[in-house]
Amino acid sequence: MGASEELDWSLDDILLGQSFEELCDEINKSIPSYEKHVAEFHPQMSLEKFKEFLIFDQELKDKIFRIDLWTELKVTGDNSEDIQHQRSLTEILVDKI
Numbered sequence: 001m002g003a004s005e006e007l008d009w010s011l012d013d014i015l016l017g018q019s020f021e022e023l024c025d026e027i028n029k030s031i032p033s034y035e036k037h038v039a040e041f042h043p044q045m046s047l048e049k050f051k052e053f054l055i056f057d058q059e060l061k062d063k064i065f066r067i068d069l070w071t072e073l074k075v076t077g078d079n080s081e082d083i084q085h086q087r088s089l090t091e092i093l094v095d096k097i
Contacts, residue, residue: 014070020086023067027093030060034097060097068094 015023037053045053071087 011070011073014066014073016066020067020070023063024089024093027060027063027067030056030063031096034060064094064097 018026033056037056040049041053067090071083071090074083075087
């Protein structure tokens with residue numbers, strides 16, 4: 001790629017085709033399952049349960065990372081009330097996990 005070429009991307013690409021609201025809903029719906037997985041976590045758990053926990057944990061944290069990054073970058077360029085509200089919602093979700 002030459003120095004004069006521009007990349008074609010958008011901050012919304014971070015959300016992988018989902019809206020902020022859709023991603024927040026998915027995360028909120030996953031929290032009870034996350035809490036259940038954490039409660040069942042112990043040294044004697046089966047390898048299959050451990051694997052299930054790790055996959056679930058990683059997928060959930062990936063979603064949280066995406067909205068956290070998206071809102072953090074959005075707020076640096078647009079400090080509107082809507083973006084501030086989305087940032088606050090994101091911080092609440094981050095604190096839950």
